[in-house]
Amino acid sequence: MTTVEATGFFQDAPRLRDEWEDDLALQRYLERVLPADVRADITPALAEMGLLAATELKDLADAIDTREGEPRHVPFDAWGNRVDRVEPHPGWERMAEVAARHGVIATGYERAHGPWSRVHQFALAYLYGPSSALFSCPLAMTDGAAKTLLGSGDRELIDRAVPRLTSRDPDAFWTSGQWMTERTGGSDVGRSETVAVQDGGVWRLSGTKWFTSAITSQMALTLARPEGNDAGGRGLAMFYVEVRDEDGRLNNLRVVRLKDKLGTKQLPTAELALDGTVAHLVGPPSSGTRNIAPMLTITRLWNSIIAASGTRRGLALARDYARRREAFGGHLIDNPLHQTTLAWLRVQHEASLQLAFHAALLLGREEAGEASEQERLALRLLLPVTKLLTAKQAVAAASEAIESFGGAGYVEDTHLPVLLRDAQVLPIWEGTTNVLSMDALRAIGTEETVTAYAAEVRRAAETATDDALAGVGKLAVDAVDHASAWLVRALDGGPDIIAHGARRFAVTLGRALQAALLVAQGQHDLDVHGDRRAAAVARRFADEGIDVLDEPGRTAAADAALARDEAL
Structure with a gap:
């Protein structure tokens, strides 16, 4: 059989070179806000992450971003035993290893650079995120869980979980889930139907969690209503749950199904049924929505950083492609009309970067005890505003970015549609635009x-x-x-x-x-x-x-x- 070789023109695919070296906006921002000695100290770690993000991690993320790479739910073993095993792509293990070894969580808690530690941490997250195949999602919840537990004052839970959540050792590192959404509504968590019953020294939870991301995590924080509590958010309490026992058995819960989503397909998102799930009360047995606020502080900031970095990724690929793509007698990069598109993308990126990192800067100052009262007040309002705005900018930028590739931007095996599919969740996770608008008003006080x-x-x-x-x-x-x-x-x-x-x-x-x-x-x-x-x-x-x-x-x-x- 004779093979006919295709001839003629073949378009070069867009390429990433080095996400640290090529990101002038990030470099100049850090130059502006960080002391010179801090910047010199953290630059090698950022350079290493930037190169990984453009090479090994990008290739791995592309391999995961396929139909074959989507997580799989195995409800039963070969003998009919209920196991509810969720199997993400094996590459997720490498994503977790890189995150742990490079301190994408740990850096924020080691505080080697005092008030600048959060800026350092989120610079790592910003470089890592677009090439993480959505492992940034469990990391966001892990960061939020660590902060929430530390703020709870519960010494037993802090000693058990926080060293694992903030570890640099991949074998010891845990991630956390966040089980809030129920059938009754997403943002209106006060309508939760999950019931908590005290059983000796522990609590047992029963109910359905409708949308739980990163179900492969070792633990989760969740809300439930202790028996006899009032209706509404004030009647809820916050609980700590370990997903499996020491023998690997599920903690009296079932994975009903994995969600079939528009995007974030690499991320195992499940519907769970809790049936006497053993849990530990965190804080008082009421006002759970208020007690879980530290987690939302962190996850909303992660959302903002990932929005900025996703916009940067679309710009980087579109700019590189414009230098390679020949059309109408020249390269796209030299076409005045296309230049306006790339310039607009750059503006969205740099505006998002500045706002998200300013929130990280103020958070770091607050955690180090160096923020003024004025800065603490500003941060309270800044967080919902930042999440709201950067998310909307990211969706618009992702749409423009894939359009700049023409038809190639609409073809899945170019790994370009993932930019838009995954950006679309950013205005939804951690509060929709309208919910955040009202949260901003409530934050004013x-x-x-x-x-x-x-x-x-x-x-x-x-x-x-x-x-x-x-x-x-x-x-x-x-x-x-x-x-x-x-x-x-x-x-x-x-x-x-x-x-x-x-x-x-x-x-x-x-x-x-x-x-x-x-x-x-x-x-x-x-x-x-x-x-x-x-x-x-x-x-x-x-x-x-x-x-x-x-x-x-x-x-x-x-x-x-x-x-x-x-x-x-």
């Missing part, structure tokens, strides 16, 4: 919180000495001042008026701080390098618009009619 947040905007904006950057800084300050005034007027209109504008309020706060931080970065790059690239990013970001607010309630009646499809 008093006028002092908005004042503290506005001070962060001013501090960054006022670094500008360049006229163009000062102009962007003024727009940022004007936007946050308008948001503060809007809130006062909206409060007079009542809860429905506040809720109607909550999303635009949160977006305006986020974009104001993004603009101000881009100004600070632009001024730094001008002063240190004589380079106007970051200044151009700030200007282009401002041109997109910073303030998206209108008068409180101006369109509320029309929006209600349109939503209900009623006559106006």
Whole structure:
């Protein structure tokens, strides 16, 4: 049989070279915020992770991102025994090993660099995440569980779990799940139907957990309602669960099925039935939604960092492809219209990076006991705003990135569609955009919180000495001042008026701080390098618009009619 060789043109695939060396935005950010000795100390670790992410881990992630690489649920063994074994791709073990050995969790808890340790940790996570085949998800929950347990004061659980959750030894390292969502609703956890019954020195949980990510983790934190407690979130308590006993048997729970999802297909996400699952109470037997807040603080920040790094990955691949792709008599990179697309992607990336890492910076300062009261107040509002905004930017950027490849961006075996499939979960996990908008309003509490947040905007904006950057800084300050005034007027209109504008309020706060931080970065790059690239990013970001607010309630009646499809 004769084999006919294909001839003619073959397009080069996009390639990654070195995710640390090629990421000028990350390097310049760290140069701006870190002391020189800290930066010098952590750079080798970041360089090693950046190279791994572009080579071995990227190849492994591509191998996992296939139909054959999706996790498998084995409910029974050959003899009919219920085993509920979940088998992810074997490459997940390597992802876990790299995360442990490189301290992607441990760095945040060793605190070798004091208040800068979280920036170091999240720089590692940022480089690792896009090539981790979604192992970043269990890492986020692991980080959140460690922080939550440390804050609980429960010495027995801390001593048992935290050393494992923060270990650098792959053989000792544990990951954690987070079992919150039930059939009654995702974000409305107060409607939980899982019941907790005290049985001697332990509790037993019964109910269904509808959506549990990373079911292969060794432990989880979850919510349940102790018998006799009131309805709603205040009647829930937080519990610690180990998934299997020392003999590997499941802890009185069944894996009902694995979820068939739009994206994050590499990640084993299960529906669980708890039937007397042994658990340990963490904290008081009520107010569980409040007690689990430290976990949400961390997982929302991870979501933001992964959003920024995912946007960076789309930009890196699109830019490399544009240098290789010949069309219409030249390379795409030289086409003025395509240049605007790549420039827009760069702006989304750098805006997301600045906001997410600013949250990491303030968190590190708070954990080291060095944050001012103003910074602590600002952080409380910054976290939901950052998660909300970076997630939306990541989805838009992923869509634009795969479009820049034309038809190749829509073909699964190019491993480009995964950029969009996996980005789409970012505005959903850890609170949807609307839920986070309301969380931002709840985080305000008093006028002092908005004042503290506005001070962060001013501090960054006022670094500008360049006229163009000062102009962007003024727009940022004007936007946050308008948001503060809007809130006062909206409060007079009542809860429905506040809720109607909550999303635009949160977006305006986020974009104001993004603009101000881009100004600070632009001024730094001008002063240190004589380079106007970051200044151009700030200007282009401002041109997109910073303030998206209108008068409180101006369109509320029309929006209600349109939503209900009623006559106006």
